[in-house]
Amino acid sequence: MNDTVASFAHDLRNKVNIVIANLELFEKKMESGLAWIDTKTYFEKSTKTLLTLTEFLDDMVNHHIEVEVSLNDLIIKAIETFKMSPLFIDYQVIASPIVTVNKVHIDRVISNIIQNSIEQNATSLQIILRKNSISFHDNGGGINSEVLLKIKSGSKASTKTQGHGLGLFSLKDLCEKHHWKLELQNRSRHDCHPVKNGLFIMITFPKPASHE
Template sequence: MAKVRSAKQLTFIYFSIVAFAIIMIHATVLDSTLESIEQLSIQNRLLLQKESIVEKSKLASQTRSFKIDEFTMGYMDRVTLPDLVDENIYLPIDEAVEIEQRNSLGTELFLMKLATSNKQTPFIYVVHSDPAFELGEEQIMWTQSWQSLTSLLLLLVALLVVMRISVRLTAPISIFAKEIARRSPDDTSDIELPAGIATKELLQLVDSYNKNQQQKNALIERERAFNRMASHELRTPLMVIQGATNLLSYSTEPEFIKKQQVRLQSAANEMNDFIDALLSLTKSEQDLALSQRLLDKDEIMVSVNAHSALLSTKPVVVNVVIKQTPLIIIPEVALKLLLGNLLKNAFACTESGEVKVVVDSNSIAVIDTGVGLYKKQRNDEGHGHGLGLLITRDICRKYNWQFELKNNQAGGCSAIIYL
């Protein structure tokens, strides 16, 4: 795995970059400000002295250069400028320009081109140095150095505070990560909020992890129940196949053999339908290439007749009422398994009375007069309603149907599928 820096290291790096940038920007702005102040100060000073400079130039028409003051010299034309001045330098009128070279004292020089009304000498070139300002500039920079040192110390203090805050903020996340790493893969229990500062992001992280664990735990439980249900659903046809196979070895009568063959074929078809129904749950509707179809009474009667043996010794009447034929989108094998589970549950829990299948435009209801919900006779392996109801809920969820199981006021219960 690639080396990844800790939050503490990243905080130090980013803070250092920001602090360095602040110091550099501050120093650059200060230097630029001082340079601008010096240039403007000299420029304004020379502009204020412009008239006196022009008057002094009239007295130096022969020498072509003249002294204005101790730090300022005037020149009548560009040719007479000292060698320190680049002859190609651009000189705007009445604007001071800094010369890159310094004089013998190491002082910065400024050159300014002054316009005059004298036709013979239209321009006067003034070279000026200001050692007093440069001395003040050095003093300002020295003072600023101490201020920068103070700022640096404050930044170091701020860094320590930020690092401390970073550690306190990330400590719960580190504890959370270590707790996850310590857990075994089979541990799907929720994790408690780590000690420390509870941030919104940490709460979301822990909540998301716990929800994932709950989903994982629910999936494991569903898989276990699904395996129990598959075993339960396949055990009956397998027992029929095993019994019919054993019986075939005891008789050679054609009628007996034909009867056992019918039993074998029926059990094989039941297993095949169950497997097809399970496979349909793993495929998308596009893969199944389904289209709308009408649910007729014959399709319901197939499921009723398939499980009528459960009522062979009971005084129970089965009625199918079609109030309105609904349009459905579901494979026949899945619907057969769905109805079969509801009918088996109703038949098994009804000792006398009636089991009614009522079909409407938007619902299918199986209503019985049995023992009702939450009784001893209702197997509690599939969340209290029998193993077959687990796959019933899965099929309904697959095709966006709603499933409801409720007690009837007069006794028994109703299993309703809302289409």
């Protein structure tokens, strides 16, 4: 129960931080005398995020209910939420699968992955949605190898110092619950070079998913 509460608190904090970031950007625009140009945009984005926050709280009550959801729709919604962030998101749709899952859980997972990329100072994130898989690859700092092993082993040790927090544990829990295959690895610029080139995440659905 404590893990569940901590996970929800983590995700709630992420959504609030998005609103705060938008307001901070607006404040900087005000200081430069350019706020009037983007006033409507900043407030629209903040309002949309607050609306998703309301939906999130409503869905928490029904966190055990699973329904058919369009991954494409959820990803588009998540990207829209982070539109004002400095992260460039390259989203490619090869297929649009429908999966049966708890909507709030998978929505949290997608939003957490994007938020984690921002926290790792990534400037770009590639998302590819295929018939039976979805992959994420950013150019941020990756994950410490020891922390990566803890996540794969199911350890609940915090990874917040690496910027990935409880979000990846929530992802792992989701995949285990639905018997999805999860691949997590740091990608290097060169195989023999120690410099990391971001985190790579792939979720594969073992059973053929329906499509839109």
